[in-house]
Every structure is written in structure tokens, then in C-alpha cells.
Amino acid sequence: xxxxxxxxxxxxxxxxxxxxxxxxxxxxxxxxxxxxxxxxxxxxxxxxxxxxxxxxxxxxxxxxxxxxxxxxxxxxxxxxxxxxxxxxxxxxxxxxxxxxxxxxxxxxxxxxxxxxxxxxxxxxxxxxxxxxxxxxxxxxxxxxxxxxxxxxxxxxxxxxxxxxxxxxxxxxxxxxxxxxxxxxxxxxxxxxxxxxxxxxxxxxxxxxxxxxxxxxxxxxxxxxxxxxxxxxxxxxxxxxxxxxxxxxxxxxxxxxxxxxxxxxxxxxxxxxxxxxxxxxxxxxxxxxxxxxxxxxxxxxxxxxxxxxxxxxxxxxxxxxxxxxxxxxxxxxxxxxxxxxxxxxxxxxxxxxxxxxxxxxxxxxxxxxxxxxxxxxxxxxxxxxxxxxxxxxxxxxxxxxxxxxxxxxxxxxxxxxxxxxxxxxxxxxxxxxxxxxxxxxxxxxxxxxxxxxxxxxxxxxxxxxxxxxxxxxxxxxxxxxxxxxxxxxxxxxxxxxxxxxxxxxxxxxxxxxxxxxxxxxxxxxxxxxxxxxxxxxxxxxxxxxxxxxxxxxxxxxxxx
Amino acid sequence: xxxxxxxxxxxxxxxxxxxxxxxxxxxxxxxxxxxxxxxxxxxxxxxxxxxxxxxxxxxxxxxxxxxxxxxxxxxxxx
Numbered sequence: 001x002x003x004x005x006x007x008x009x010x011x012x013x014x015x016x017x018x019x020x021x022x023x024x025x026x027x028x029x030x031x032x033x034x035x036x037x038x039x040x041x042x043x044x045x046x047x048x049x050x051x052x053x054x055x056x057x058x059x060x061x062x063x064x065x066x067x068x069x070x071x072x073x074x075x076x077x078x079x080x081x082x083x084x085x086x087x088x089x090x091x092x093x094x095x096x097x098x099x100x101x102x103x104x105x106x107x108x109x110x111x112x113x114x115x116x117x118x119x120x121x122x123x124x125x126x127x128x129x130x131x132x133x134x135x136x137x138x139x140x141x142x143x144x145x146x147x148x149x150x151x152x153x154x155x156x157x158x159x160x161x162x163x164x165x166x167x168x169x170x171x172x173x174x175x176x177x178x179x180x181x182x183x184x185x186x187x188x189x190x191x192x193x194x195x196x197x198x199x200x201x202x203x204x205x206x207x208x209x210x211x212x213x214x215x216x217x218x219x220x221x222x223x224x225x226x227x228x229x230x231x232x233x234x235x236x237x238x239x240x241x242x243x244x245x246x247x248x249x250x251x252x253x254x255x256x257x258x259x260x261x262x263x264x265x266x267x268x269x270x271x272x273x274x275x276x277x278x279x280x281x282x283x284x285x286x287x288x289x290x291x292x293x294x295x296x297x298x299x300x301x302x303x304x305x306x307x308x309x310x311x312x313x314x315x316x317x318x319x320x321x322x323x324x325x326x327x328x329x330x331x332x333x334x335x336x337x338x339x340x341x342x343x344x345x346x347x348x349x350x351x352x353x354x355x356x357x358x359x360x361x362x363x364x365x366x367x368x369x370x371x372x373x374x375x376x377x378x379x380x381x382x383x384x385x386x387x388x389x390x391x392x393x394x395x396x397x398x399x400x401x402x403x404x405x406x407x408x409x410x411x412x413x414x415x416x417x418x419x420x421x422x423x424x425x426x427x428x429x430x431x432x433x434x435x436x437x438x439x440x441x442x443x444x445x446x447x448x449x450x451x452x453x454x455x456x457x458x459x460x461x462x463x464x465x466x467x468x469x470x471x472x473x474x475x476x477x478x479x480x481x482x483x484x485x486x487x488x489x490x491x492x493x494x495x496x497x498x499x500x501x502x503x504x505x506x507x508x509x510x511x512x513x514x515x516x517x518x519x520x521x522x523x524x525x526x527x528x529x530x531x532x533x534x535x536x537x538x539x540x541x542x543x544x545x546x547x548x549x550x551x552x553x554x555x556x557x558x559x
Numbered sequence: 560x561x562x563x564x565x566x567x568x569x570x571x572x573x574x575x576x577x578x579x580x581x582x583x584x585x586x587x588x589x590x591x592x593x594x595x596x597x598x599x600x601x602x603x604x605x606x607x608x609x610x611x612x613x614x615x616x617x618x619x620x621x622x623x624x625x626x627x628x629x630x631x632x633x634x635x636x637x
Contacts, residue, residue, distance in 0.1 A: 012608075015601045019576040019593075046597035175616050180596040187604060189597075 039072035041099035043181035054197030096183035130163035198355030205419030235280030299332035584626030
């Protein structure tokens, strides 16, 4: 991650270096394209430049529609043609306290939101309002009403909070407004954009997934190898002990929300584990999906963590009080998000405000994620004890539900589509709206798969979209979660696709493999399923009545 | 005098990310394509921190070109 674009944000520096920073992003080919319309009540032109940088840092490539100065109301309600033809995925309504004293501001906004839902069906991000002297109670009331409107397609960019963090007097520096029409201090624009980018990347399933923590002097005070389990500083007895206790409580809470924890410490494993017998310990050994305590280089341990959890290094956040260790990790794995502080008193704020795990609502999927990973460890034990891989797969007693997309699952399917990189044949991304439309369009065959086994449910883990053109099915998208690699789910999905094609009288299936940086894993998939190669990376499969299903280990369940 | 001009020129180079620009006392925002409002504010605030001064709104409006700005800074740090 580029340091400048990470919390804590230095606004002046980012504005100064914006061109230099833009040059750091050379290859945008694997980025998710998102169409963002910014409608505003004040100047926004240059905001897009800064917002773009932060979105790039989350591998999102924005395409902007910039509304006219102070025309957010008119543009959504009356002059709507341009906006409709832009087909926004997200509409950002950039109103500020400059608009707050407009007559009937809430009903105006309300009309705008209702209209957007009806006309565009896209996601709305709405600023709330910073406080103004003499209008504090009106504005607070307005902000509460905006909060109450929140739902899965309506997000609030909390500038009431941002302005407080920045300092309201500085934020409201009115020279920027009188000179150039900026509603607030231009130096606060980067912090403002960072916050919007965090909301957008969380919508597109690009949150981080795992916190890797060092142990000694990171989650407790002192070195357990020197002072013993009862000698470490932890708990209400001392000032530092209390700070470490709070950090552990914070990690425990993150864990309950589905964030994975891993430990990475230069330590003797037995001694490090003994520390968890300390009576004040909040975290349990069980809370860590992977526990690395050894004398290897930390970057090696983090690679090991990343591999054993099947999580890319760019989805890890690393916390370590020792700057030399952080430097070592960052030099080998620059993509890991590193919390740049030596002090336990900073850790919670840096992790929280960095927005790595930002979520308005913690989805049920996220909360269950830890359970998946724990079950995965149990599966590994069975695998090691099986005579061969087939025995292992059948001992799992897997059952799958494979069905066309349905309304209840559209959100989970969209998230899966947009965050899956490894098992992703085409790299194609779809917005919530597009997936909705495809799901009710008869010219598409769609399938999702939901898998469980004797250890528990994995939820929805695969999705496929194929377009039917002149009696052939063209597979535009096929993704599968890395959680269920090597379990033959792809065979079960393919069987279902062929079955559906036979029903519809489809004679040929066209498969496409578009190479990206990360989908090497599936480069041979179509070949292995019995497709033959046509042109380049176009693969063809002849559907015939004598098709023998490939899947042997997964039972189909209907409900 | 020369020093203030040089410092201001370096700030402009820095903000506009171009060390090849030809800057004279007569240069103004209109002469340089990338000199937009964000750049202008950035130049002003960089000057404020570099020279430890603050420009009032009316003063910013007086600054028509690089020369004006140098003179104003001169006056403020006198």
C-alpha cells in the first residue's frame, strides 16, 4: 500500500503530490470498474482527482460523472437524461452545511433519494452535515433523520464526525469557499475522499480480512520468555496493562465480527502459548486461526499465514510494536497493510480509522467466516488421515444446493463476484443492479452454489453467468470462493450447467479464459472439463444427451 | 527578494509537479494549464506554512501573478 494514502492522512501532502501519486498506479487492468456520479451542492471538480487516488489504492477504477455546480436537486429530479445514460453504480450526493439552511432541506433530499431508487436503482452515498454555530440542534436532528434512512443501498458519509476530528474551526475555513466554492477547507479534501473510498471498497467486498499481531509488547506488555506468563503486563493493575487489555478486547470484538486473527511472533512456541494461561488474558489461543511463534523472518511467517488461510497478503493488516520488524515485512510484502505505530495506545485508532474492516452492518457471512476457517483446520486433519483424496472428499459428506440466482441471494452473489480473484475465469465484474437484471432475464442461465458438509456450512461459494445467444451458452462469468478449492464444487456446478443446457436445447457451451494477474489457478479448467480449444482462449463444449456427470462426491440438495 | 522568488518558484514546481516550467514575475495561473483551483489553494497554503504567514481573502484576490505574490510575502515577513 502506498504510505501517503493510508491513515493517518496528511491532506496537504496528498494535494501537493497528487500527480506523483497517480503515476504510482501503472497497471489498472485488474481493477474493478465502478461508475460514480457526483452530484453536489458545492465545488467538486477536483475532489474526483483525489477520490480516484484512494479508489486506485483499493484496486477500484472509477469512471466519474460530475454534476453541475449546486444542481444536485435539479439533476436528479428534472434534467435526468445525462445521468440515466451514464448508468451510475453509485450516486454520491455531496451536500454540506452550505446547503443545510436551504428551505425544507430534508424533504428535498428525501425526494432526491426516492427518485434515485426509482430511476437508477443504484447505491446512494449521502453526506450528513457538519455542525454550525447557532444551528446545532437543527443540524443534529437532520443528521438523525438521515441516519434513520440507512439501508443496504443507502450509505452515509459521516462528515459530522470527520469535521470534528479535523477541528471544526479549521474545517470551516471559509476562504476556500469564497475563493473557489469549496464547502470546507481544501486541505481536508483528502481525508474526506479517504472516507468515501472506504465506504465504496467495503460495498465492493474489498475489505481486509485478517489481523496479524505480534505478541510481546503488542498484545501484552513485556517479554513472556523473560518474565513468565504471570509477569507480563496485562489488566487493570497498571496504566500500560490496561491499554493492552483494551487492545485485546478490541481484537476479540473484531473476531466476533468475523475478522480472522493470526499471531506472528519471534518466540519459543511453548513459552508463547503459556502466556495465554495468564488470568487476565481476554484472547484465547483458539481465537487465532494460525499461530506462528518461531524465529523465522516475519515475512516468511506472514506468507505462511496467507497461504494456510488462502487469503492474499493485501487482505492482511499487520500490527507489531517493533519498527524493524514492520520494515522487514514491508520490504518483502509491500501489499500488506502495516499499522505504522510502536504504541499500543495508537493501535485501535489506527485500525479503526484506517477503515480496513469498515462495515455499516456486519453481514452474517462475515460473522460466520471465522467458523469456516476453524472448520477448515478440522478438514485438514481429516485430509491428512485419509488414505487418498477421494476417501477424504467422500468422508466430508458434502451437499450442495445449485440453483439459478434468486432475489434473496443477489447481494451475497454480487459480493462474491466482485471479490473473487483466483477462481475467476473472466475477471468480469458486475454491479448489484446488473446482477439483478441478469437474474430475471431469460437470455441468461445463472447458477449459484451453496455448500455444506459434516463440519458446517460454507454458504454461497460459487456463481456462474452464461448468456444464451443463438442456441449457445457463453459463460461470461464463473467464480468460486477459495474456501472450497479442491472439493469438486466446479464439477457439480458444471453438471448443473449442462443439465440446464439440455433442458433448454442448448447445443454448445463457450467458455472464456481471460488471464489476469491472479487467475492462473483456473487456466486449465476448461481443458479439464473436456472443452476443446477454439480461437485463443475460447473453449467449446458440445452438449450431448449422453453426458456423464463429473461430480462424484457432492450430493445435490433441494429445498 | 530573489530568495523569496526562488522559494515560491520551488513551491510551484512542487505543486504542479513540473520542474521544467518557465516561471517569471509575470507568470499567472492562466499561463499554466494544470494551475487549477486545487493547485492554487495548495500553493497558497504551502506559502503560508513555508513563510509562517496567513493570507486574508482580500489579499489572495490581489495576487494576480507571481510578482504580486512575492511582493505580498515580502511585506508580510518584513
